[in-house]
Amino acid sequence: MPTLDMSQVELREVNQTLQGAAGTQTAEPYDIINPRGSHAVACGLNGPLTVTVKGSTGYYCAGMNKDATVHVEGSAGPGVAENMMSGTVVIDGDASQYAGATGHGGLLVIKGNASSRCGISMKGIDIVVHGNIGHMSAFMAQKGNLVVLGDAGEALGDSLYEARLFVRGSVKSLGADCIEKEMRPEHLEILADLLEKAGADAKPEEFKRYGSARKLYNFNIDHADEY
Template structure:
């Protein structure tokens, strides 16, 4: 990308994904570009040699995208399927509104990781920031490190697994029992993400389901 414009790069990748071109693409000199490898609608394999800006791999469908560096805000936003791997750290609202697929962050993730997630699986090998999984609806958020303030605030049916400490829980988020089915779900996710951890080391958090419908006694929590 020292000589090729971002628009040309994305157009090439989108066309190749749609045509289901069975060959890898490598992007060098990304220069922190924004909206890199967005809207890929097909089984393409893309490697970015360096760090990227905001909204990397947004709206991904079926493609496997690896960033050999860190990613800015909103990585894998509204992801539908496929795998997005960040070898470094991810900035705020990683995986926001994601509907499916796996977002695998090898480093840390900042605030609001998994905000309003709708079915995506997110594995963070480091720590996550405050307000993560805010209003999360479906899917799994796995954190091998620690979680910041207000984890899972106002969440619905997403499952949150944290191995480290949680600074505080958000409104309507409570610790829940780790049953056999949750151990199996977590085991599979850890294996897919290449994470060196045991499911038994994690605690599960989920919705207490007291904010599903308005009740005057809970007015201050809305």
């Protein structure tokens, strides 16, 4: 298995090697050692490739991922899997702010906790957090699913569009226009599938679903004199 040692190889060379390999069908899985909290590790992968990062990463790990599988055997800094298009990103430890922000697709699994703004403006990505998430998570989230096995912080789903939010634990507070919604059979089905894919030991029935009340979608003429 090819190994890239970040104490010997520059970040740019690491990413160029991975990006080159992701373009070929026969690429072997890569190991990255000594990441030492580096920024932008395994970014911009544009095709199928399996990458295992042996340690913790800094800002923007696995950003813009497409089709690749990136597994971080540590914690990730701010903006992990930002704007992911497809593929899978798994973080064994915690993730810092805005994990999975603006993601269009694929699956992001965080086995520890995620901090504030997890899934902000998500556009189709599925995010499964085994632990807790911080405040302002799923702010303006448009599409996709955010599954949280632990608790959610303040203002969950503020100004939410059509993303689905599933939380097993407590929610400190809901943001503007975010409400609890009925869990229908199709939601339990989606949830069961995501929990299985994310290796999460939880039952769909233990979760509550939150979504948009859709009251911010249109201007309300009765509020005109408040401006």
